[in-house]
Amino acid sequence: MPELVFLLMAAVAVVSALGVLVVRDIFRAALCLIVLFMTVAGVYVLLHADFIAVVQVLVYVGAISVLIIVAIMLTRDARQGQPLGNLKYVAGAVAFLLLAVIVYSVITTAFTLSESAPLEETVKPLGKLLFGDPGYLLTVQIAAVLLLSAILGAIAVIREK
Amino acid sequence: MLTLGLVHFLILSAVLFVIGLFGVITQRNVIKVIMCLEIMLNAVNIALIAFSQYIVPTALTGQVFALFVMVVAAAEVAVGIAIIFSIYRSRESVDMENFNILKW
Numbered sequence: 001m002p003e004l005v006f007l008l009m010a011a012v013a014v015v016s017a018l019g020v021l022v023v024r025d026i027f028r029a030a031l032c033l034i035v036l037f038m039t040v041a042g043v044y045v046l047l048h049a050d051f052i053a054v055v056q057v058l059v060y061v062g063a064i065s066v067l068i069i070v071a072i073m074l075t076r077d078a079r080q081g082q083p084l085g086n087l088k089y090v091a092g093a094v095a096f097l098l099l100a101v102i103v104y105s106v107i108t109t110a111f112t113l114s115e116s117a118p119l120e121e122t123v124k125p126l127g128k129l130l131f132g133d134p135g136y137l138l139t140v141q142i143a144a145v146l147l148l149s150a151i152l153g154a155i156a157v158i159r160e161k
Numbered sequence: 162m163l164t165l166g167l168v169h170f171l172i173l174s175a176v177l178f179v180i181g182l183f184g185v186i187t188q189r190n191v192i193k194v195i196m197c198l199e200i201m202l203n204a205v206n207i208a209l210i211a212f213s214q215y216i217v218p219t220a221l222t223g224q225v226f227a228l229f230v231m232v233v234a235a236a237e238v239a240v241g242i243a244i245i246f247s248i249y250r251s252r253e254s255v256d257m258e259n260f261n262i263l264k265w
Contacts, residue, residue, distance in 0.1 A: 046165075068238070111215070119219060
């Protein structure tokens with residue numbers, strides 16, 4: 001059963017990612033992107049990462065897609081549906097080569113898989129890991145400073161002179 | 162019938178990453194470039210969480226990394242869209258061809 005769910009979600013994810021590239025109307029491309037974000041959240045649930053799945057829905061589907069849609073609306077009168085740049089064939093070749101290399105190395109590498117069962121719920125251990133003593137507390141604080149400086153930088157860049 | 166394993170998640174991640182990369186190189190609309198960047202970051206997150214789940218299932222290291230990637234992605238989108246607005250105001254365009262202010 002998880003295999004079927006995975007195949008379905010992988011198919012939807014790849015199709016909607018291609019939709020972001022192919023769809024002419026940029027607003028519809030943004031809607032394709034939201035579908036992609038939701039299926040990625042589903043993949044996280046399949047991987048027993050419940051907290052990350054919720055954060056994915058909150059941050060990506062909730063915040064980032066709204067930011068992107070606001071950006072689309074504020075630049076509405078710009079020319080729609082620009083054709084692909086003239087790098088199309090080179091980029092396609094590079095992308096295909098990269099995909100082949102990654103898939104080859106993934107298939108031929110012998111990963112040392114762990115036998116232990118995944119955690120039933122990850123919220124509490126994640127909180128302990130992020131805020132506990134042998135944990136990532138300093139990194140959390142640096143991330144907070146990064147977010148603050150990103151907000152200030154965005155305001156400073158966008159302000160009318 | 163296949164049994165779901167690490168390899169499948171990694172291949173899904175690789176496919177999404179490559180689609181995003183192709184988009185970043187070829188798209189002309191700069192908002193679409195940002196959308197493709199988001200696809201790439203999501204692909205990396207899938208790989209991180211899959212590794213975390215299959216190799217160190219009780220340590221959750223990859224999930225912590227994925228959380229920090231999300232923080233950086235949010236900051237990146239905010240600053241990126243601010244820069245797009247700022248250039249759009251002076252150039253009246255979101256086409257990559259016109260974003261050559263820094264070109265020497």
